[in-house]
Amino acid sequence: MSEWKIFHLDELADIRVSNVDKKSQSGESVVRLCNYMDIYSNDYITSDLKFMEATASAAECEKFKVAQGDVMITKDSETPDDIGIPTVVLDDIDNLVCGYHLALIKPRKNVVNPIFLSKQLASADVSSYFSRMAAGSTRYGLSNGAIGRTRIPLPPLFKQNKIAVVLQTVDTAIEKTEALIEKYQQIKAGLMHDLFTRGIGADGKLRPPREQAPELYQQTPIGWIPKEWEIHKLGYALESVVDGPFGSNLKTEHYVVDPGVRVVRLQNVSEFVYNDSDKAYVSGQHASFLLRNKVVGGDVLIAGLGEERYPVGRACCYPDDIDPAINKADCFRARCNPNVMKNRFFMLVLNSEMARSQIRRYEQGVTRPRINTGNLKRLSIGVPDIDEQAQIVAKFDTAQSAIQVEQNNLEKLRQQKLGLMHDLLTGKVRVKLNEPSPEMAGG
Secondary structure, three states: OOOOEEEEHHHHEEEEEOOOOOOOOOOOEEEEEEOHHHHHOOOEEOOOOOOEEEEEOHHHHHHHEOOOOOEEEEOEEOOHHHOOOEEEEOOOOOOEEEOOOEEEEEEOOOOOOHHHHHHHHOOHHHHHHHHHHOEEOOOEEOOHHHHHOOEEEEOOHHHHHHHHHHHHHHHHHHHHHHHHHHHHHHHHHHHHHHHOOOOEOOOOOEOOOOOOOHHHEEEEOOEEEEOOOEEEEHHHHEEEEEOOOOHHHOOHHHEEOOOOEEEEOHHHEOOEOEOOOOOOEEOHHHHHHHHHHEEOOOOEEEEOEOEOOEOOOOEEEOOOOOOOEEEOOOEEEEEEOOOOOOHHHHHHHHHOHHHHHHHHHHOEOOOOOEOOHHHHHOOEEEEOOHHHHHHHHHHHHHHHHHHHHHHHHHHHHHHHHHHHHHHHHHOOOOOOOOOOOOOOOOO
């Protein structure tokens, strides 16, 4: 650590707080505007990003023009946790100007590596400092002085350069993995459409599209489906479906710390996959009064209430490797008659457009749409035989497994990044780096 020194940010860079808004004024120059969400959503600003068009005065264009190697941070936000989020500009982008609620930081590159500086601004110590310094009640902001006084630990420039390469390499791996997950998600969405419009034929493959083999399909009130499928109300497949306990029977005041009996809540129900990151418990004694609401592995969990970005009626299966639980209100627990439908196929049906389009017609509520179990049972669904259901589930699970592998890889990379940032950005842990090469030794 002896070779590391502490600097204030204003000793390392020129800091400019932008006042360029999104409005377009006649007589001003047309510019690309780098906005709050551009910074918040991207570790790196590159030329392939889409920027909004606005106008700026000649003086604003001169002062707030964004150049390669610049760093920007969010200066204002509705919560102190979102203050000081950094990004670094990797490309020269014509006519790009830093927008309102942001601070433009122009590093002295003979002293500090821009990527290294951006990572320091994202570190836990600096984030904590920004949260403490953020002033406000309904909206929070950093003063120019607070930004300038930010303490930045620096090793020699050649080490900054090497650390920047290591962290950028991890970021690139994370970005590629995220892109692969997005690709697999799109493939899965297309597969879901095909599975619930074409199904699996006797040869174990998707039936040919209706345009190629119309004789394989039948027209029904829910659209064209394979002619072997039957149309039934959703309740036909159910052995049972229960809502959560009456409000006073299960409230947050009943929660206990682990060990206890798990409570399945709305936030645990994601499309296709159970979200195990949110955990709540009640005592075994209290759970014994709620046996009607017992949830075991393989049960289908259905969201009776919609949330922002999460549709009402989304469903997943409760994992087999988690102890039994009880379901809370607005989270339905369903079990199918095994001679009619497999639970996992039923879960896929609920996440398909076949069911989702009907659920939208039954939604109630204004700010948060909801559906009750009575209307849920009224949905019309196409039902293949048990063997074809199993084949459909197997096809889906193959696609879902590929996504899960990459999501596990992504989590490992994110944890690796956190560890590297702690080790490489503090100097508290001695990390062996190669000796400086002539091109990276700096001034």
